[in-house]
Amino acid sequence: MAPLEQLVFDNTYARLPPGFAARVAPAPFPDAHVVSVNPAALRLLGLDAEAATRPEFARVFGGGQLLPGMEPLAMVYAGHQFGVYVPRLGDGRALLLGEVRAPDGAKWDLHLKGGGPTPFSRGGDGRAVLRSTVREYLAGEALHALGIPTTRALCMLGSRTPVYREDVETGAMLVRMAPSHVRFGTFEFFHHTEQPAHVATLAEHVIAGHFPHIMGQERRHARFFEEVVERTARLIAGWQAVGFEHGVMNTDNMSILGLTLDYGPYGFLDDFDPGFVCNHSDHQGRYAFDQQPRVALWNLACLGEALLTLITEDEARAALGAFQPAFAAHFLARMREKLGLSETRDDDRALVEDLFGLMAGSHVDYTRFFRALNRFDSKPDVRNDALRDHFLPPEGFDAWAARYRARLDAEGSVDTVRHARMDRVNPKYVLRNWVAQQAIARAQEGDFAEVDRVLALVSAPFEEHPGSEAYAASPPTWGRHLVVSCSS
Structure with a gap:
């Protein structure tokens, strides 16, 4: 494992023409100190736990010391926010410190959030508050462990400096x-x-770095857009299948690589509510849980418009037309896994949608129900009381369970084999808002042990973790229907 000084930087974005970013020196907190380090992210960079114990670790990743090769810059961008175009946004409280080439050849942007003002801060202080930092730190690992493409978090640094x-x-x-x-x-x-020249430059930059298989092709820009549509469909299908609401799907929060980007007012479902809104600023429910596929397609249309100097309208429409079929296919594939089904049947969609209708009617806890479904007994004389008790009245579930049992029998499903398979896709632990809030409250008191405890749980969500069952419970009274602010 390499020490920090041996990290290799290959700053491809910094080599783009002027106008893509502003070069900015970080403004570190005077008392910045490491409060939590993600060991999985350390390994991605070829670092070990010992590197995080060195005094320079806090200085480097707190913006107080630049390693050779670091070139801090704030990226410029715009975006549609709640459907309204905002012409100039950019990294207002984040800095791209540099792009690390890891020992395995992978490239990782290191983005410092909360490192002080930039030309895009719009009068803000460029800082981040502890509560939003804890939430993003935990969320990236929670989604990664669930198999959802996402940004990751390397470390979190604390300070006693007040932020207003x-x-x-x-x-x-x-x-x-x-x-x-x-x-x-x-x-x-x-x-x-x-x-338009910069649109083309940016497209070539992204294709070269992340879509090399289409470089040099005559239709590469159309292929690029098609692949972004596909990646986005896969991402949203993953969100819907695990019960995750992003909360603020503005186009500036949509990754060109189909990653979950910019964790603000997100939330995992507790009771199954298709119209769940976790963002208290979203008064119209634009970004409600069940609206995420529609919004993703709308956002992709905005991207398609931005590419019209590189692709034709017909190519844009064709790519956008592939979104819904791709989303449906990815979503049903994930739901088949969650139901333990090994075959594809024409009535899969009805089986899933009818279950969701029952769950919504009885306010069934989404994660707990699917975890319990792992132990569904397919013998015809078994009522599966642990499952039917989630529903009031239970007769609706009994009818659905009969269909499910018949489906399992038709494909020759073996309970013990299916149970083991479902244990690997239906998590016991997700980052519920009340769990995150509990970790935040303790961190605000100076105790970061709870952050590390929750990180360990959500990083291995399918394991039992004896003694931690309370974290898998439905929310306590104070933690029900929590909504979160965009303020960070």
Whole structure:
């Protein structure tokens, strides 16, 4: 494992023409100190736990010391926020420290969030508060462990420096990692400012770095858009299958690589409510849980418009037309896994939708029900009381269970084999808002042990973790229907 000084930087974004970013020196907190390190992310960079114990670790990843090869910059972009185009956004509280080439050849952007003001801060202080930092730190690993493409978090740094939002809060910083931080809104910025050459440059940059199999092809830009549509469909299908609501799907929060990007007011479902809204600023429910596929397609249409100097309208429409079939296919594939089905049948969609209708009617806890379904007994004389007790009245579930049992029998399903398979796809632990809030409350008191405890649970969500069963429970009274602010 390499020491920090041996990290190799290959800053491809910094080599793009002027206008893609602003070079900015970080403004570190004077007392920045490491409060949690993600060992899985360390390994991705070729670092070990010992590296995080060195004094320079906090200085480097808190913005106080630049390693050879680091070139901090703030990326420019625009975006549609709640359906309204905002012409200039950009990294207002984040800095791309550099792009690390890991020993395995992978490339990782190191993004410092909370590192001070930039030309895109729009009058803000460029800081992040502890509560939002804890939430993003935990969420990236929670989704990654569930098999959802996402940014990751390397480490979290604390400070006693006050940050002013609705109230005085504690400041913090996060180092986020991703293969790229290019967004739909990055393309929108250059399109709407009538810089088609920069649209082309950006497209070639992304294709070279992340879609090399289409480089040099005559239709590479159309193929690029088609693949972004496919990746986005797969991402949203993953969100829907695990019961995750992003909360603020503005186009500037949409990754060109189909990653979950910018964790703000997100939430996992507790009771199954298709119209769940976790963002208290979303008064119209634009980004409600059941609206996410529709919004993703709308956002892709905005991206398609931004690419119209590179592709034809017919190519854009054809790519967009593939979204819904791709989403449906990926979603049903995930739901078959969650139901333990090994074959594809024409009535799969009805089986899933009818179950969801029953769950919504009885306010069934989404994660707990599917975890319990892992132990469904397919023998005809078994009522599966542990499952039917989730439903009031239970007769509706009994009728669905008869259909499910017949389906399992038709494909020759063996309970013990299916149970083991379902244990690997239906998590026991997800990052419920009340669990995150509990970790935040303790962190605000200076105790970060709960953050590390929750990180360990959500990083291995399918394991039992004896003694931690309370974290898999339905929310306590105070934690029901929590909504979260965009303020960070």
